[in-house]
Amino acid sequence: MSRRVLLLGEYGWRNGGENSFLAIAPSLIQQGFEFVAAVPAGTEFSTALAELGCDLVDLQLFHRDQRKSQEQIRIDLDQLVRSVQPDLVHCNSLSTSRLAGPVTRAANVPSVGYLRDILRLSAKAIQDISEMDQLVAVSRATRDYHVAAGIPAGKVEVIYNGVDLEQFAPRSGTGSLQAERGIPTGDRIILCVGQIGIRKGTEIVLDSFSRLAAKDPSLQLFLAGDRHSKKQEAIEYEKQLKATSASSSCSSRIHWLGRIDGIPNLMNEAVLLLHAAHQEPLGRVLLEAAASGLPFVATRVGGTPEIVEGTGIELVPAGDTAEMCRVAQRILECPGEERRTARELRDQAVHRFSLRQCAEKIGNLYRQQLGT
Numbered sequence: 001m002s003r004r005v006l007l008l009g010e011y012g013w014r015n016g017g018e019n020s021f022l023a024i025a026p027s028l029i030q031q032g033f034e035f036v037a038a039v040p041a042g043t044e045f046s047t048a049l050a051e052l053g054c055d056l057v058d059l060q061l062f063h064r065d066q067r068k069s070q071e072q073i074r075i076d077l078d079q080l081v082r083s084v085q086p087d088l089v090h091c092n093s094l095s096t097s098r099l100a101g102p103v104t105r106a107a108n109v110p111s112v113g114y115l116r117d118i119l120r121l122s123a124k125a126i127q128d129i130s131e132m133d134q135l136v137a138v139s140r141a142t143r144d145y146h147v148a149a150g151i152p153a154g155k156v157e158v159i160y161n162g163v164d165l166e167q168f169a170p171r172s173g174t175g176s177l178q179a180e181r182g183i184p185t186g187d188r189i190i191l192c193v194g195q196i197g198i199r200k201g202t203e204i205v206l207d208s209f210s211r212l213a214a215k216d217p218s219l220q221l222f223l224a225g226d227r228h229s230k231k232q233e234a235i236e237y238e239k240q241l242k243a244t245s246a247s248s249s250c251s252s253r254i255h256w257l258g259r260i261d262g263i264p265n266l267m268n269e270a271v272l273l274l275h276a277a278h279q280e281p282l283g284r285v286l287l288e289a290a291a292s293g294l295p296f297v298a299t300r301v302g303g304t305p306e307i308v309e310g311t312g313i314e315l316v317p318a319g320d321t322a323e324m325c326r327v328a329q330r331i332l333e334c335p336g337e338e339r340r341t342a343r344e345l346r347d348q349a350v351h352r353f354s355l356r357q358c359a360e361k362i363g364n365l366y367r368q369q370l371g372t
Helices: 015-032 046-053 070-084 092-106 121-129 142-149 175-182 204-216 233-248 263-269 282-293 321-333 337-353 356-370
Strands: 003-008 031-040 055-058 088-091 111-115 134-137 157-158 188-193 219-224 254-258 270-275 296-298
Touching: 003 070, 003 092, 003 356, 015 031, 015 046, 015 282, 015 356, 031 046, 031 070, 046 055, 046 233, 070 092, 088 092, 088 356, 092 111, 092 121, 111 356, 121 142, 134 263, 134 356, 175 263, 188 204, 188 263, 204 219, 204 233, 204 270, 204 321, 219 263, 233 254, 263 270, 263 282, 270 282, 270 321, 282 296, 282 337, 296 321, 321 337, 321 356
Parallel strands: 003 031, 003 088, 031 055, 088 111, 111 134, 134 157, 188 219, 188 270, 219 254, 270 296
Antiparallel strands: none
């Protein structure tokens, strides 16, 4: 007998949290869970969920470009729960967990929430999130942070995100990207993938690349991702990044791709990924790079140390351009180091971050809450 799960998704775009759920959804459906997805209608997330056979409900947290009050959102969620009559509610983010916690508690419906962020929270927010029956943290660092903030430790289980080991796998580059962009065949691609936002530290990537490129004219930088935040500080940050890029002495070797498909192929074309996040609960792009056997230089923040745990892979302090350049140069100048790092990362992905492991653990968590 299938069990109905109401999925609450705050955003319509596909970033780390959305892609992480989409990656395990087919397995959860095979395990007998039927999803009703409450997400913004007419978006890339809703389209992808519909393609998986999920029933859709339009969830709008904004009205005329203004976010609804917390009280109104909870009234809407209460009506939604009463209408859908789910066996379980799955909140795909910290924000939806906070909004739905009191609602699911009052309705006596089992609930599972996700902690995918490391953010400072008010005492009231902690109280609301703690109303969820079970919380999933994407890393030990994320769990420890929220437990220290006051969420009961017994409610939080660490389940690492899973990565598709077939879609993201070591393969020889085809050279198609170089041909498409008119780049000399012998040039090497450094990659940066992620949403454009202050937290991602893209300014450190640009600075690091400029220093590396000054010594090696064969290097090209490709940045994939766009900005979602409409806050003025985020808009100004993007403008400053683009201005810095345009005024750089190696501006012709810096390529802004925007939001693109084909990230697996892009990783196979690159020789190195730079990830300069100032905070990162568990970077999905790092898991994808690991599965692709793509060496990366990343910052020692949040859950990132857990990705390379037990390996000799070196992480760098956040905001430290000199250290990022030092580690990147060591990999770029030593083919043996590059191959060793690639093997270690792929092994980590296979043994610790597979989709199968993640989906089985989430399915077991659902069944525990349902008492089956």
